[in-house]
Amino acid sequence: MSEFRTIEFYKSRKSSYRLLPFRFTPLDQDRYVLTNMAGEYLVSARDKLLDFLQHKLANEDPTYIELRSRHFLIDDNSSIAPELLAIKLRTRYDRLAEFTGLHIFVVTLRCEHSCPYCQVSRQSEDKLRYDMSSEIASGAIDLALRSPSQNIKIEFQGGEPLLNFELIKFIVLEAKKRNQKRDKNLAFVIATNLALINEDILIFCRQHSILISTSLDGPKDLHNANRPRPGGDSYEKTIEGIKLVRQTLGRDRVSALMTTTEASLDRVQEIIDEYLTQDFNGIFLRPLSPYGFAIKTKSYRAYNTERWLDFYKEGLEYIIGLNRQGIDFIEYYAATILKKMLTSEDPGYVDLMSPSGIGIGAVVYNYDGYVYASDESRMLAEMGEEKFRLGKVLENSYEQIFTSPNLLDPLEESFAYSVPMCNDCAFEPYCGADPVFHYALYKDYVGRKPESEFCFRNMATFRFLIKKMEDDKLVRQLFTKWANN
Amino acid sequence: MLKLHGNLPVLNSTTKDAYLITVTTNTNLPPVLKKNRALLMQPNQDPKGYKAVLTKEKGSTDFDADSDVFQISDDYNYLNEGDIVRLDPSSGSMRSLYRKNSPHNTILLTEQCDHYCLMCSQPPKDVDDSWLLQEVFELISLMPTDTKGLGFSGGEPTLYGDRLIDLLHHTKRSLPTTAIDILSNGRAFKDMEFAKNYATVEHPDMLIGIPIYSDDPVRHDYVVQSRGAFDETIKGILNLKKVSQKVEIRIVIHKQTVDRLVRTCEFIARNLLFVDHVALMGLEITGFTRPNLDLLWIDPYEYKDILSEAVAVLNSYGMNASVYNHQLCTINPDVLGNYRKSISDWKTEFLDECLSCTKRTDCGGLFSSSKQFRHSRYIKAFK
Numbered sequence: 044m045s046e047f048r049t050i051e052f053y054k055s056r057k058s059s060y061r062l063l064p065f066r067f068t069p070l071d072q073d074r075y076v077l078t079n080m081a082g083e084y085l086v087s088a089r090d091k092l093l094d095f096l097q098h099k100l101a102n103e104d105p106t107y108i109e110l111r112s113r114h115f116l117i118d119d120n121s122s123i124a125p126e127l128l129a130i131k132l133r134t135r136y137d138r139l140a141e142f143t144g145l146h147i148f149v150v151t152l153r154c155e156h157s158c159p160y161c162q163v164s165r166q167s168e169d170k171l172r173y174d175m176s177s178e179i180a181s182g183a184i185d186l187a188l189r190s191p192s193q194n195i196k197i198e199f200q201g202g203e204p205l206l207n208f209e210l211i212k213f214i215v216l217e218a219k220k221r222n223q224k225r226d227k228n229l230a231f232v233i234a235t236n237l238a239l240i241n242e243d244i245l246i247f248c249r250q251h252s253i254l255i256s257t258s259l260d261g262p263k264d265l266h267n268a269n270r271p272r273p274g275g276d277s278y279e280k281t282i283e284g285i286k287l288v289r290q291t292l293g294r295d296r297v298s299a300l301m302t303t304t305e306a307s308l309d310r311v312q313e314i315i316d317e318y319l320t321q322d323f324n325g326i327f328l329r330p331l332s333p334y335g336f337a338i339k340t341k342s343y344r345a346y347n348t349e350r351w352l353d354f355y356k357e358g359l360e361y362i363i364g365l366n367r368q369g370i371d372f373i374e375y376y377a378a379t380i381l382k383k384m385l386t387s388e389d390p391g392y393v394d395l396m397s398p399s400g401i402g403i404g405a406v407v408y409n410y411d412g413y414v415y416a417s418d419e420s421r422m423l424a425e426m427g428e429e430k431f432r433l434g435k436v437l438e439n440s441y442e443q444i445f446t447s448p449n450l451l452d453p454l455e456e457s458f459a460y461s462v463p464m465c466n467d468c469a470f471e472p473y474c475g476a477d478p479v480f481h482y483a484l485y486k487d488y489v490g491r492k493p494e495s496e497f498c499f500r501n502m503a504t505f506r507f508l509i510k511k512m513e514d515d516k517l518v519r520q521l522f523t524k525w526a527n528n
Numbered sequence: 529m530l531k532l533h534g535n536l537p538v539l540n541s542t543t544k545d546a547y548l549i550t551v552t553t554n555t556n557l558p559p560v561l562k563k564n565r566a567l568l569m570q571p572n573q574d575p576k577g578y579k580a581v582l583t584k585e586k587g588s589t590d591f592d593a594d595s596d597v598f599q600i601s602d603d604y605n606y607l608n609e610g611d612i613v614r615l616d617p618s619s620g621s622m623r624s625l626y627r628k629n630s631p632h633n634t635i636l637l638t639e640q641c642d643h644y645c646l647m648c649s650q651p652p653k654d655v656d657d658s659w660l661l662q663e664v665f666e667l668i669s670l671m672p673t674d675t676k677g678l679g680f681s682g683g684e685p686t687l688y689g690d691r692l693i694d695l696l697h698h699t700k701r702s703l704p705t706t707a708i709d710i711l712s713n714g715r716a717f718k719d720m721e722f723a724k725n726y727a728t729v730e731h732p733d734m735l736i737g738i739p740i741y742s743d744d745p746v747r748h749d750y751v752v753q754s755r756g757a758f759d760e761t762i763k764g765i766l767n768l769k770k771v772s773q774k775v776e777i778r779i780v781i782h783k784q785t786v787d788r789l790v791r792t793c794e795f796i797a798r799n800l801l802f803v804d805h806v807a808l809m810g811l812e813i814t815g816f817t818r819p820n821l822d823l824l825w826i827d828p829y830e831y832k833d834i835l836s837e838a839v840a841v842l843n844s845y846g847m848n849a850s851v852y853n854h855q856l857c858t859i860n861p862d863v864l865g866n867y868r869k870s871i872s873d874w875k876t877e878f879l880d881e882c883l884s885c886t887k888r889t890d891c892g893g894l895f896s897s898s899k900q901f902r903h904s905r906y907i908k909a910f911k
Contacts, residue, residue, distance in 0.1 A: 053749040
């Protein structure tokens, strides 16, 4: 038997290495976070980072081994990294080739609720004025089915879409009929406050596998204060509705979204408890968007981003604690970001996409036939800003709509990889472009990042999530599960 | 542990050359079939007309002059109808090559290898043994078509290059529904042409098991004792997946790999998510492991939390992961969903302690080599 060599023999004698593209930023006082092109991160002490940058890091240093394994460098021992990085990067952008998957149909602007934060609703009985016509719907179906995406999701929004349920039925039946030759995977969602739900509607939903998405802002008093309707019984209607949907369609066929208002900020645990009580297995702790009445009524500026971050962190800590007690419960905003941090898959969350998801991830067909680049775009239009209007159903062709300068310009100009400051930011792989948000607040697609609340909020969230993972192995395991949820 | 080969007294011989032959217990075969069967002879049976006879009796029986007659001991009681053996009348050796009733038929294609792994269970020999491959072509032709699964191992089977591909084509033609497992270090597939050639077999159920011992290239190269192995193996896996072949990653857990086991699984999940299976395997105390035992041994009970963490990573990413070669009393319950009884039947053993264990039938047991040389100090019967 010949002799075995020690591990020393296999280390390259040359101490030189080449840096691969990466970015870094302080994590806290002592540590830096480094990210590679594919979004893998590594936390390192400052002095190690400096040694690494100056080509002085020894190849037996534990940090060196981590850097090589995560594709921050190549050396004489291994140079396979660029090929692996390329595969991960391709996977990350794979979704782009699919093009628009989510098609939002605003079937009416009418609503029987009068939520002060609402961005779009109308208290009008004038059906003709605020309902989508079947001609518009028909044209929009053709546009939706023209999308190259094999998976088409049609989401009904409002107003309260159930006020125009007849049109929903028409769209579902027509879309299925026209899809027969194309054979795409069609899915339907109704975003509703559930106040008008009934057996007949649900039987139709069951026949066509329609999902229900509703709003639940928290405990009864908070929910009803946020979401006034005649009778003041929005909460009761929602809870009854959730039960009815589950009985008729199945437990997992209804999801809920919460909207954060100033009144929510001190009550994150109660809000989460409400979701636990209603037997949801997760919650999306959402920041309030700056559109519609939310800006007009100043409720967007009524609390600053730091207060929201405190709310978010407290909520996330509480949820992590629940999981430690053996209760499986997910925070979906974290899960979305963690998917970007810990996998090569893009979660397809429009706010955190770059290139932005407007138009190419989701598109909106408004009740009046105008096509908008995103849900937020039509809210801006309601406020008089038509910057993201792409065209009109029945008047413009698919090609005209999806090559409109109102879509292509913001997509190109806001691409974070080439935007000043984003380009250098270690968190760019996790972040999004969100040209609509920035245009709403700053009147250009990019904004000034040091002043951007979007940037501030997301950077703080990214740092918080990374610190939680680095400092606690159990959190790391939990987050890995969420990332792959 | 079963005795698969040995030297036997030859009571009669007619030929000089070794040959492969199917064992039978059937004394009613027509003469044409008797001429190419080996009779596993029971007392008072008539051995006339068989090409070979395996008997426990010492020569009192009346054999045909043109039969090769071997005297076998109780070691070979496992032999049965349909098994295939290699008989060499000139040296008196017999080797069991295929056991019809075993799910673990693995065929050694060569003892040559371009790796020299610290824990190799089949230490490589640098001699020309290409006659083995010739024999395997014949062996495959003899096997019954209802054979469920078959393994090809080495040494390094891909050292045969395109002749291995020929064997795989031959196997698919002879045994179209038999699942094939191949063990390889994967390096040969760094050549895309070879990977494409492998894919031309178009086998519906063929898996190639390739080891990655660490996410640290230096450590992997050290474990396999070959510089540059890591990059070539990764490249090989990528090429195999480019041509849509089924790939399994195999990690043997020992003192040189356990410290980075979790990181290695994270590396696999991030970079090789598309592989079909990941096997986390306990150490077999045989071959090179014995001289290297101090370098390699760590009690599985001491790494059970690391194993749990590694399995959790693979499970979280939705990978198909299995834990092989471990005993139920040395693992945490959270890996039970991934636990497999994996040790080949012919080398599975239990300790005296295990006799009273209530979970013995669910347990994979120990390698016979572990029982003999080193096993966990924490083997304890469940009551």
